[in-house]
Amino acid sequence: MYTKSLGCILLLISLTVLSGCWSRRELNDLAIVMALGVDLDKDGYAVSAQVMNPGQAGNLTGGSNGSLPVVTYKATGRTIPEALQRMLSTTPRDLYLAHVRVLVFGEAYARQGVGDAIDFLTRSHELRTDFFLLVAKHTEAIKILDVITPFEQIPANSLYSSILVSHKNWAGTGKVTLQQFIVELERGGSNPIMSGVQLQGDTSEQGSLKNVQSVIPKSLIKQAGIAVFKKDKLIGWLGEAPSKTVNYVLNEVDTTEGSIDSPDGGVAGFIITDAKSRIRISINEKNEPEFVIQLKAEANLTTLHSRLDLSRTASIKELEQRIEEKFDNLMAANIRIVQEKFDSDIFGLGEELHRQYPKLWRSYRKHWDESFQSVKVSVKSDVAIRRIGSVVQPQQKEMEQK
Amino acid sequence: MKRHSGISALQFFILTFGLTIGTSILVIPSGVAHIAREDAWIASLVSMAINLLMVILYIALARLYPGQSLYEILEAVTGKWPGKLLSLVYLFYFISLVGTLLGNLGFFVSGEVMTETPPEVVQIIFLIAAIISARKGIIILARVGELFFPWVVLLLLILILALTPQIEWNYIKPVLEDGWLPVLQAGLQSSVFQEVIVLMVFLPLVKQQKSRERAYLLGTAAGNLVLSAIVLLSVLVLGIEQTENSTFPAYALAKTINIGNILQRVEGILITIWILTYFIKISVLFLSMLQGLRSIFGLKRQNHLIYPLAALFMIIAWNTYINTVYVNDIIATVWMKFSSLFLLIMPAVLYLIAVVRVKLLKQEQPENPAGSQTQQPESQKSP
Known part of the structure; x- marks a missing residue:
């Protein structure tokens, strides 16, 4: 009995002495x-x-x-x-x-x-x-x-x-x-x-x-x-616009602000609230890969410097189309810039080719960086405007009616 | 060993589970990813299938000699003296296994976690725990395993769930780029690190034949599934390049956990899982060796062998685990052949001999019914 309790006490005492690590800092x-x-x-x-x-x-x-x-x-x-x-x-x-x-x-x-x-x-x-x-x-x-x-x-x-x-x-x-x-x-x-x-x-x-x-x-x-x-x-x-394009392609865009020319002249500002991109690959008749960046984005209207009648759904459609056009042209142009200036595939197109067409990739593996500069890349975007903010008609139109 | 008290099927399942995960959880992903690339997860499933086949072989062998441990079966199949010799060869295999396991422990802890602590200290402290469990015997170890198991499962769940937000499904594409060959090769190579044959020594301790066989198979399957999950996660989170080039990929994996900048730096979870299962693995090996020595030399007691064996482990650990590169080289070039000799080839040969023996005895039966009466129940049980 005594030895047991003595043992317990000794164990408890040793706890206080033995705690800590060898390499404590x-x-x-x-x-x-x-x-x-x-x-x-x-x-x-x-x-x-x-x-x-x-x-x-x-x-x-x-x-x-x-x-x-x-x-x-x-x-x-x-x-x-x-x-x-x-x-x-x-x-x-x-x-x-x-x-x-x-x-x-x-x-x-x-x-x-x-x-x-x-x-x-x-x-x-x-x-x-x-x-x-x-x-x-x-x-x-x-x-x-x-x-x-x-x-x-x-x-x-x-x-x-x-x-x-x-x-x-x-x-x-x-x-x-x-x-x-x-x-x-x-x-x-x-x-x-x-x-x-x-x-x-x-x-x-x-x-x-x-x-x-x-x-x-x-x-x-x-x-x-x-x-x-x-x-x-x-x-x-890369400057600002090409950097944004790279982020779009890499699926890294969370929100960003942009602007387009409004259909009746003037400017429309929008914010991208959600953007997702996928890389689609098709093989053309010469057995070369062609890349399409499919971008799906949601946008909110943030400001409108024009007299556009926003009560019509057609104007929203038109705005969406213009944003899509801007995406398609600008991103394709920016990708082109990267392709021409650098022989470096920062978009990961080669890796996508590897995943989708492993057999074809074998013939490109060794010299992909050179091939990257000449492959065809296009952008196909799909934009939906979800919200137009707390007012309907733009201020310029409101003033005109009075 | 108190045979009369035995261990339950659940405890046996846990021991098998712990033995399978053991150290494998830390090192497996790197070798598999090196050979099978994006298909590492398929390779680890192949490895599971091979492991299960091994267990089925062991079970078939055990059915021919019910109630006998690995060493007794060796003697029964090949005769007394060759059997003892073979048992010694198996002991050599076990002892080199313990040596590398201890070396691995020392290098992992002193290399990644507590860098200023010499590996010897870590190894000795761990060995003391193993000595205590060796003195207490397999039954106590089985109960300890039962205590550990819920924690291991809980921590595994936390680990896996915490990693899911970082999964990049693209990392495992394309599937089967180079066909099945590298997958099978990688699967075969990683299937020799689970060493479930060790539990053949304790198989007779579970009373019901059906439930012990089920526990053996399920334990191996569950352990291998966990390994496959870790391999899959390593590739999905780290990508093959990093998995392949890490010394301890699973640890690198656990380091990446970060949920909303709140839950991070929790690699302790992985270390805990590893330490708990590692303890089971090394204790089971320790006890199986004691049992083997007792069985070979016909000893009455075994506890006085514990300290000399422990000292031997240390010496072997210090001399086999020279550095990580050396061990990786041995594992890649020698270990697979060496290990498969004990895990696959010898049991298969033993099984063939045993089947022939039992069949021959059956044929002899009508001529000499009195002599082979004792063998009769065994031959009936053969599959």
């Missing part, structure tokens, strides 16, 4: 990295890390010693992990990478090929695969990580949410996680994309609080369209 020993930047350097890599400064997070006006909520460290090395370890000579704490939200590549490095960086990112057990990849358009990654942003105290969070917001509501920018990038990169019939970021405004004081101490911030980070990759190398940039 306390929160106050860690520097949580929110964003990473990778640039070229003469040594190999220049890596910058934006680290949260937990003592200061929560008061932007400057804390007890006036330091900022984030610190950006920079170090160089022959490999990325080497640079990160070297960075420890300047940081007071161990870097913790599991919470990285965005990773920015400098344009120069992206043009040279990001494959080796991707290798580190996927091989490291600490990094996850769900953070966003970005390319710093016309600049270095460290410049992007060296901006103080309004609203969000942590610039990395600001970048992260602006990717989400602009992708969801504007659709002219990309949203690519490491996971998606690898999948597209390793496939034979498609090439990856990344979204771009850019600095805007006067960048002289971007890294200090003065940047946000005016109503119009001196410099801002701007989402800058889609970066086209061929395998792991950046080969070019």
Whole structure:
């Protein structure tokens, strides 16, 4: 009896001593990295890390010693992990990478090929695969990580949410996680994309609080369209309209705003609330594939600058037709631009061919990128206007009747 | 071993289920996706069919010698001394299995989860748990399995449901691009990692013949179905390229779970499933080896063998699992042939010999009815 209860007590005591892990890392020993930047350097890599400064997070006006909520460290090395370890000579704490939200590549490095960086990112057990990849358009990654942003105290969070917001509501920018990038990169019939970021405004004081101490911030980070990759190398940039087209084809559009010429002159503005695309493939008599992008979209009317009589169903029909025409022509033209400028199938047409006609794909597999430039792609859209808003007749028509 | 108390059919089902999932859940998708590409899920179903065929073979063999364990059957079929020798060969197979299993544990935990912990520490701590379960015996293990099972099922359901929003159906197209050959090859290769033959040692512990056979088959089927689901999900969520190039694809899969930015970073679910089933697998192997040693050398007790065996496991684990690349290479080139020798070829040969023996005895029966009386019930039960 005694031995039993003594044993129990000993077990309970040992609980308090034995708890914890071998490789425990306390929160106050860690520097949580929110964003990473990778640039070229003469040594190999220049890596910058934006680290949260937990003592200061929560008061932007400057804390007890006036330091900022984030610190950006920079170090160089022959490999990325080497640079990160070297960075420890300047940081007071161990870097913790599991919470990285965005990773920015400098344009120069992206043009040279990001494959080796991707290798580190996927091989490291600490990094996850769900953070966003970005390319710093016309600049270095460290410049992007060296901006103080309004609203969000942590610039990395600001970048992260602006990717989400602009992708969801504007659709002219990309949203690519490491996971998606690898999948597209390793496939034979498609090439990856990344979204771009850019600095805007006067960048002289971007890294200090003065940047946000005016109503119009001196410099801002701007989402800058889609970066086209061929395998792991950046080969070019897409402007706003082609970027939107790419998102439509990749089925990534959530909502976006557009405008057309109204039938009686003037302008009609509409918002796309739902868009779904499919790639149809037909084989022509020369045994070549022809691609049709079928787009099904729902739109709401947001504004009408004309005297169109909206009480007639025929006017809605006409508006729908005009939107469809605009989609068909503009998207086909934008796809043409991508085909002519880049020998890189960012739409994944080859992968679709692989799925639908595996036998035919075999003859294209080896030289798909060249064939991509000459295949015929057309767009067939089907738009339905669902809602016209809270009033019926446009203001111009109302004024005229009085 | 207390034979009189026995284990129930449900407990046997759970042991089979745990043994099938064991470590396979972590590593299977990568090898299958490497060979069968988009058709990995078909390959894993093929592997299930092969596994079930194996179990049917084992059951047929066991029916010829009811109430006898694997080692006793070996002796009964081939004679006393060759049987003992064959049992030792089987023990060698089991022991190399435990070695690689322990190595796998150490490398997975120290490589992906707790990187600063040396693999040896993880292995020793786990081995202590296995030692406790070996001391308690198979009956206690079966009850433990019964306790684990609802949790394993619940966590599997959570895992599968949490992954469904990320499914990309396009990732498994085209179906059967290169025909059936790679599918069959991949299926055959992955069918040798479930090692359900180990449970032949404990099959006689379940009393009713019908229910133990059903439990054996259903356990194998259920375990393999879970494996197929994991393979399918790996391909649907990660795509073949990532599945094939990951050291632990199922873990990479669990890492991607993210539902509305709220439910994320729950790879612990997968680790728990794996640890629970892994515990069953390694304990069953441990106990089957003890049983084997007892049966071969005619020992009365077996518990004093536990610690030397455990030490041997560690040494084997440290020397076989040199690094992940080496093990993958062995698995791809050697293991399949080595393993199928024990899982398929030897049982098949044994079965043929056993059938011939029993038939010959039947023919001899009218001449010498008194001598073969003891064999009579067995020959009647042969299928």
